[in-house]
Amino acid sequence: MSAVISLTCPVCHFSKQVEVAVVPQPGTTVTCPVCKSLFPFQSEEPVALPGSDGVPPAAAAGASPSQAAPPPARSARRTARFEFTGNAREYFGIWIVNTLLRIVTLGFYSPWAKIRKRRYFYGNTLLDGVPFDFLGDPWAILKGWLLAGLFFTLYSFASRVSPLVSALLMLFFMGVFPWVVVRSRIFNLRNTSHRNIRFGFNPDYREAYRVFLWWQLLLPVTMGVLVPYIYYRQRRFLVENSRFGTTPFRFHATPGQYFRIFLPLVILSPVALVAVVAAIMLKPSAITMALPVVLFFVIYICAALYVRTALTNLTWSSTSLGDHRFTSTLRVRDLLWIYFSNAVAVTCSLGLLAPWAAVRLLRYRLERLTAAGAGGFDAILASQETQVGAAPEELGDMLGFDLGL
Structure with missing residues (x-):
């Protein structure tokens, strides 16, 4: 058999x-x-x-049981889980102090606030019972914050004085954006540790310019058809150039998996838009004009949330570290309820429940993330790297770019 x-x-x-x-x-x-x-x-x-x-291969070949080679020993596979041990009350104390000091210092306390926030969240994020740690220097972040603030001020001033100068500044930023992505990634991972082993990132600038600039320039030509493929290339670049100590991460997804995820958004958006236009043209009134628009945004938000959730699950579930494979099982209905209830709570509390909302969302995300493999993370070797400035990360943060995984 x-x-x-x-x-x-x-x-x-x-x-x-x-x-x-x-x-x-x-x-x-x-x-x-x-x-x-x-x-x-x-x-x-x-x-x-x-x-x-059902006869063992060695016996079928005529070998005696004493001559048969013993099966190779292997470590038992186990699942390491992520968990978050922080709570809203503790984080509220950090959040309110950070907010007040930012106001009093006109924003100059922002680097220290950022460090306190990250150290709290990292220190309460556990993988297999061991917490992470963020080792960034607030003075390094302050220097980067000042440089990023200077660039943002120049751009804001130029946009009011000379459209040509502001356009040149934007072209300059587009030219350095791939470099910003790489340096920001190096800074964040270099200052993140687990089990006293730091993460790292390989500075592959040629590939960074290919996936964050060249493919982006092709979007208008292809009318956005390449969005799933570009997202796939960017995720693969960020994952495969990351490492934990000397062990690199690996990425196993295919472009086709990303294209399939974007299909609901591609199909539903034109259908909803046609329904809105048709309803307005057939019977224009306050209700017929408002209801289709609301319906369009509801459908679009649900589809966008599905795409974002599916992309997160696919990216994490296609990532491995050594013999360990990550698995993310976020569910759209759970996130839809969390986002909606968080928005209501934060609005009704005039923002005071923002710490509770942040802790709640992070706890759910970590509860749905696991790493399965043989053995533990203890055997991974550390690596030595030079320190990297924080200017690129701050520049990306101030201009609203998400450079995380």
């Missing part, structure tokens, strides 16, 4: 018996036929040894 193993979805727990001869390689991304969730396949022991009659 043929050997079989059991494949189980970690999201809906659907299980199916599959023959060993047709199972994918360990680490391959598998799609659940029931809930359509993506998760990495992990090898399991088969129910029976491969062979037409």
Whole structure:
């Protein structure tokens, strides 16, 4: 009889018996036929040894049990979980002090506020029971903040005085943006540690300009068709150039997976827009004009939230570190409720519940993130790197760019 193993979805727990001869390689991304969730396949022991009659290969070849080679020893696979141990009351104390000191110092306390916030969130984020740590220097961030503030001030002044100068400044920033992305990534990862081992990032500037500038310039020509592929290339660049100590991260997704995620947004947006225009043209009134517009934004927000959630799940679930494969199982309905209730709570409390909303959202995201593999993270070796300035990160933050994973 043929050997079989059991494949189980970690999201809906659907299980199916599959023959060993047709199972994918360990680490391959598998799609659940029931809930359509993506998760990495992990090898399991088969129910029976491969062979037409269940006889071990060594015995079938005529070897005696004493001559058969013993099976190679391997570490048991286990799942390491992320968790957040902070709470809204503790973070509220940090948040309110940061807010007041920013106001009193006219913003000059921002670097210290940023460090306090990150150290709190990092220190309360645990992977396999061990917290992360952020080691950034507030004085380095202050220098970067001043440089970024100077650039932003020049651009704001130029946009009011000379459109030509402001356009030149914007072209200059577009030219240095890939460099900003790389340097910002180096600064953030270099100052992040886990188990006293720092993260790192390889400064591949040529590839950075290719994926963050050249492919972006092709968007108008292709009418946005390349958006999924560009997103895929950027995620792959950020993941594969990152490392934990001397161990690099790996990325296993394909462009086709990203194109499939964007399909609902591509289909629903034109349909909703046509419905709005048709309703306005057929019977123009206050209700017929307001209702389709509201419906359009509701559909667009839900579709956009689905795309963002699916992209996060796919990116994390396609990332591995050594023998460990990450899995993210965020659900759209959960995030829709969290975002909606957070917005209502923050608005009704005049912003005072913002710390509670931030802690709540982060806790949910970490609860749905795991890392499965053999052994632990203790064997990863540290690496030595030089310090990097914080100016690129601050410049990206002030102009509203998200440079994170």
